[in-house]
Amino acid sequence: MVPVLATTVLALLAATAAFGLSVDEEPHEAAACAALKTRRGWHTLTDAEKKAYLDAELCLMKTPSTSGIRGARTKFDDFQAAHVLQMEIAHFVGQFLPFHRLFVWAHEQALQNSCGYTGAQPYWDETLDAGAFSKSPILDSILGFGGDGTGPNNCIETGPFANYTNPLGPGYAINDHCIDRQISDAQSAAASPSVVARCMNTTRYLDFWPCVEGGPHGAGHGGIGAQMLNPISSPGDPLFFLHHTWLDRIWAQWQDGDPAARLKDMGGNNRQNLSAMPTGPFPTGGFPGGFPWGTVLPTATGSASQTRTGMPPVGTGAPGGFNMPGMNMTRPADVPEPEVVGDPGNVTTLTHLVYLYGLVQNRTVGELMDTRGFLCYEYD
Template sequence: MVSFSIQVLVALLGAGAALAMPVEEKRQDAACTGPLVRKAWHTLTDTEKKSYIDAELCLMKKPSASGLRGTRTRFDEFQVAHALKTEIAHFVGQFLPFHRLFIFAHEQALRKECGYTGAQPYWEEGRDAGAFSKSILLDPVLGFGGNGVGPNKCIQDGPFANYTNSLGPGYLVQDHCIDRDINDLFSTTAAAATVERCLNTTTYLDFWPCIENGPHGAGHGGIGAQMLNPVSSPGDPIFFLHHAWLDWLWAKWQAKDPKARLTDMGGNNKGVLGGVFGGPSSPGFGAPGGPGGPGFPGGGAPPPNIPGGFTPVNLTRPNDVPEPLVIGDPGNTTTLSHLLYLYGMTENRTIAEVMDTKGVLCYVYDS
């Protein structure tokens, strides 16, 4: 692991070399044999579920080695890497590629550092749309524990009930529990009709905002609290299954027309966190007239001061958090040459390299 300042320097110095190879050639420069097969959580055996949970607990026990702000454990490192990229990883074209690489990095850490032999599972949220509170994902033994209780909304059961998170909400560095505030109404944007509407789009510029404004909102708003915060949401381990589901949807959409869609990219490079309050400058969470934000079906601004979620304080980047850098794209249009960097969580990749899951990432989905 490397510190933030060194990693950014490496990213800057390496950007030219990474982009020297033609984009299409670089996307296909690695053979993928025997890809990992990602499966839906509800299809896993009890043994497979326990194996995944044990590996996540392993990351929660391993000490941080990166020097990243506020981290104590390897699990924390993924949370802060997400926080540091928030402003250029949401409401932008790289939203789906960034999270694809982010989930891959987490999957690789589980496998390489914690003896996990499976692949990253995903939560097929459409099965639970409108009824997250009854999902098997919240099982106290072979799941992620249930809802939060009390004024701090701390989860009380399950394997992660005793984890002390040092990050969040937002950019804050402070100890707190893993908190949840489940809302079944907010989970309705995972419904089949919403998903199908997105899958029936024909261009990335239509598909990406549809996903970010709709199904993306189901997992974040339906679980609530920390998951509802766009900066620190990976503090709840459910985050990784939620975004694996979104990645599965993107892969399904790409598979409908791979010749065109494995190179179809666009959008703006710089997002605005104000977009979560319905700002006009981005297609962000809760944009007026949109299909719904993270738990706010129908669009419009979310109510203020949600526990762990949206508050002016925890969505304001503090002075000790440097502004993330856009590398590889000279303007404000996301291209395949855009460099994805995760502060040492995994190897830096261009968007071109992660467009096909059967390339350098080498995984597929079970359906």
């Protein structure tokens, strides 16, 4: 069991009380894995398998919310709403990959348990479409996720999700709107095989994680754009889950390269903090404002001599930051600041607790390191 400072737990419980939720201070015992599921790329699925997944997602969009989280109306919204509350401690931090591993797994469980989906969560191998997202078959209007946004609000008008009314976003806003997209082939280029290979060639998590978050991660969000580009409310586009499953696959493959070391390799800061980010050369990413990891930015005196190796904190207004017009990045009064549980300092460890407001049981980062454990899946 994982010890947790009493003050941290009390603060966390107070922060979630407004939503009628509770966050356990300790994880539950992990169940044994009976039979591994194999997650496969979308491009390898049969037409029947694609339709089964799309139908299950549509089912979540019709199933009433059970989370009680701010703004959620459906089970699909539950995941977006949980992401909204956790954004500040789930990005540009050490738990970025473990958090999203549990987040995507929770979505997979909901598809299976609430909507009868019998397959595994598929991923979108974006290396196949890097630099040309607009031509990807995953955007098919019949057996895909619909195409680019159109009109003044960039609403998707094709595909199975064209008529979904999303009540969350952009950012922290609660506002009915369509699923919107602004596809950018240029932004998607950071999903290229060469960028992924550069990440895979690292040997430490402190180098691997920011490489993935800055390159392939930015490519998927920036390449799809609009809702997907908003770091708070991005799960409002169902492509989010296939994108992050692909990132999880990259991590799992990297771990398999040296499992003895990498299934225990964790680190990084617990809160977004530019000065605490790892240093080193990172591949070009696709973040808003043209601010990839490692971009040389002008200093206050105007000289282009400062190389930033991370994103500026949210809301700072720094060049390329996420506090852009229309993104609603300022946390409102009814959204409490998320608390870090299980890690009293600012270094992410294996005892760090990942929590999703009751969508699934809380888990430590240590429990999430091996997909073949209680998570019970592997990749093709």
